[in-house]
């Protein structure tokens with residue numbers, strides 16, 4: 271599946287496309303499918319997201335996850351400072367990158 | 369320390385106002401990200417893996433307590449209570465909001481700091497010896513020359529769009545504490561037989577994808593031609609550097625492709641041309657700058673030595689202090705590498721403590737080292753015990769300078785969008801694993817980069833580790849035999865890579881080979897150079 275991610279323009283926070291809005295939690299990401307690129311362009315033009323791009327995601331039993339470790343860390347925050355970052359709602363999030 | 373004059377201050381204040389306007393226009397949608405990106409990068413603002421990251425310049429790594437307090441306040445007010453000191457003697461904040469970035473720059477400007485030229489294809493912050501002005505072996509304090517070059521290179525109109533970024537280091541000792549030969553231009557201030565000061569130019573070094581040790585281009589450039597010679601060296605690069613290929617655009621490739629002799633010939637030709645133009649600032653300007661770096665009022669005839677009855681303190685003194693040019697003083701290094709900690713990170717409280725201790729015990733001066741520690745350059749031996757006690761209480765008293773736990777690690781995949789693998793967890797695990805043996809292992813410089821860009825200096829590690837992406841998983845290559853000191857050498861890859869647990873085991877295995885094979889007095893690097901890579905390969909891969 272294709273999921274769409276970017277950063278909030280003002281805060282820089284990592285965000286995920288939910289189908290109608292941008293969420294801080296990767297669990298809310300939907301499969302943007304063939305529309306992904308055009309949604310990204312439209313949302314960026316409207317300044318609802320900064321520098322959006324499409325990544326591979328996968329559906330797991332626990333919800334949507336980025337396929338690549340870099341994006342999983344991006345969703346999770348630095349693995350070495352989980353105390354300071356906004357973690358996905360998944361309590362198992364810390365295990366994603368292992 | 370150098371203090372801004374009204375011109376310096378005005379220049380920085382004007383830049384803050386300009387950036388404030390640019391940010392407002394970006395937030396209002398009047399400029400696109402493509403238009404804005406080069407503008408924010410010129411002010412050190414990157415968009416990183418998790419958020420905006422701001423890199424603040426600390427010229428030649430020198431700062432006072434007022435500035436360190438301001439850095440701590442920024443960490444609390446605009447970030448998440450900490451900062452990361454880098455291998456280029458700068459500091460980075462990881463959680464910056466774009467809307468607040470102009471306010472941060474204004475706060476920095478209020479203490480004579482900025483983030484200008486900490487990114488982009490320009491001349492970056494000039495780095496130097498972190499013991500400048502304190503080292504017993506320096507021929508002259510290198511900082512006035514570094515400051516002169518900082519002023520020359522700041523907003524230099526001809527060099528704001530170079531083929532690639534450009535890094536200069538200035539030292540003034542035989543001992544190299546700034547990785548001088550691994551810079552685009554490395555300058556060593558020297559004294560000739562007539563007793564005159566001049567600059568030795570080493571051009572075309574660097575790490576990254578294609579590591580190279582700079583060749584010496586000129587043994588002695590008279591000090592009254594320093595800026596002109598730099599200008600000539602940059603001009604030749606600016607003219608012929610490979611703008612067609614990002615991976616071949618650094619000056620090291622140009623010098624390598626032309627050959628050192630031809631590059632030198634072109635520089636000399638340009639130098640002769642420039643000399644006729646009279647671009648060198650008058651020596652009075654260097655003298656004006658030098659006055660800011662006059663020695664602090666050192667006391668004479670201080671008692672020497674320390675009370676070694678506390679063994680932990682004695683260990684710290686032996687490990688983390690170095691001789692000073694004035695008897696009775698030492699330079700002390702505060703390790704930002706507690707066992708299992710994140711190399712180079714400091715909390716705002718730790719920054720404030722270091723600032724206060726510098727004010728109390730080191731003539732209000734600190735230096736960021738390229739090894740991601742903080743040096744207090746001028747400490748009376750008589751004050752060392754009190755200093756260490758206060759550091760130790762704050763978790764800053766680790767005794768591991770240049771030992772296995774004093775690991776350089778770039779932010780890696782935990783923070784950096786260019787990374788292939790995490791550096792920090794490997795550093796943490798290694799420092800824990802090797803801590804019990806650290807004293808026995810002696811000087812051992814481990815350096816870790818999360819990708820080929822080599823911000824963690826892995827090419828120059830006695831043991832280097834490079835993170836790579838192997839089919840979507842983190843993998844680590846082991847390199848041996850590098851050095852960024854005066855005996856500069858580039859490390860060699862030993863063999864196939866390892867996973868995270870495997871690389872920690874592999875480093876331990878390599879240290880085992882060293883312990884088994886070393887002769888008396890040999891460091892890890894010496895043993896490696898004597899026995900070569902094969903015994904390590906044999907132990908690692910059988």
Ligand code: SF4
Nearest residue numbers: 778784787818819823
């Ligand atoms: S070496 Fe690579 S991963 Fe590490 S900070 Fe530099 S660019 Fe990022």
